[in-house]
Amino acid sequence: MEGIARDQLAVYLNDWLEIDRFKDYSPNGLQVEGKAHIRRLAVAVTATREVIEKAADWGADALIVHHGWFWRGEDPRLVGYRQKRLRALLVAEINLFAFHLPLDVHQEVGNNVCLGRVMGWPSPALLGEQQLIARADLPEAVSAEALQQQLAFHLERPVLAVGAVDRPIQRLAWCTGAAQDMIQAAADLGADAFVSGEISERSTYMAREIGITYFAAGHYATERFGVQALGKHLQARFPLQSRFIEDPNPA
Numbered sequence: 623m624e625g626i627a628r629d630q631l632a633v634y635l636n637d638w639l640e641i642d643r644f645k646d647y648s649p650n651g652l653q654v655e656g657k658a659h660i661r662r663l664a665v666a667v668t669a670t671r672e673v674i675e676k677a678a679d680w681g682a683d684a685l686i687v688h689h690g691w692f693w694r695g696e697d698p699r700l701v702g703y704r705q706k707r708l709r710a711l712l713v714a715e716i717n718l719f720a721f722h723l724p725l726d727v728h729q730e731v732g733n734n735v736c737l738g739r740v741m742g743w744p745s746p747a748l749l750g751e752q753q754l755i756a757r758a759d760l761p762e763a764v765s766a767e768a769l770q771q772q773l774a775f776h777l778e779r780p781v782l783a784v785g786a787v788d789r790p791i792q793r794l795a796w797c798t799g800a801a802q803d804m805i806q807a808a809a810d811l812g813a814d815a816f817v818s819g820e821i822s823e824r825s826t827y828m829a830r831e832i833g834i835t836y837f838a839a840g841h842y843a844t845e846r847f848g849v850q851a852l853g854k855h856l857q858a859r860f861p862l863q864s865r866f867i868e869d870p871n872p873a
């Protein structure tokens with residue numbers, strides 16, 4: 623029979639992505655139960671209403687995202703936009719799977735490894751707390767301006783560079799998403815520059831005073847690659863169809 627049982631997929635994902643290894647801000651694995659059998663699998667960065675509606679239109683039986691629901695500290699009431707998202711999901715009987723830190727750190731489909739691959743950087747060492755910082759030495763030193771242009775080209779969006787921007791960059795560290803407060807940790811790992819998605823007002827001064835270049839390349843833009851790699855992996859391994867659903871986000 624074409625497809626795979628939901629419970630079999632859940633066990634495979636939890637095991638392969640090693641969810642028990644992580645201290646995380648939201649539950650990893652199956653978050654909302656849908657159909658018992660999965661033939662069509664949608665993947666997306668965030669479980670937004672737009673994504674759920676597009677997945678439902680395509681006839682998806684499951685949706686795997688990097689940013690799921692039920693975040694620690696979030697107002698848990700199912701009202702307003704949260705109710706509408708959940709309703710769309712339940713009506714379509716789509717299973718929602720979310721993998722947050724496990725999908726940043728994974729050796730094969732993690733956002734960090736995948737960003738490095740897209741950028742053509744050498745294969746990184748995964749270091750720091752929960753192995754969240756990827757670090758690699760570029761074959762030759764580059765200027766901050768050149769690296770900024772390469773990031774903007776591959777991520778198809780403007781990229782901010784702040785801090786010690788006159789310094790040549792050879793040892794590079796990165797962590798996708800909202801890791802701007804890991805600038806010090808990256809400097810402690812000997813990095814000349816650190817790349818993440820978001821920027822805070824304080825990030826500029828931290829980078830300047832620590833003496834490191836910080837690139838803010840977009841949260842969404844740096845985290846589009848892990849779920850796509852995971853979808854391809856699952857499609858190759860199991861008899862199911864996978865599709866990436868965009869919900870573009872400039873932040």
Ligand SMILES: [Zn+2]
Pocket residue numbers: 688689798799800841845
């Ligand atoms: Zn993120």
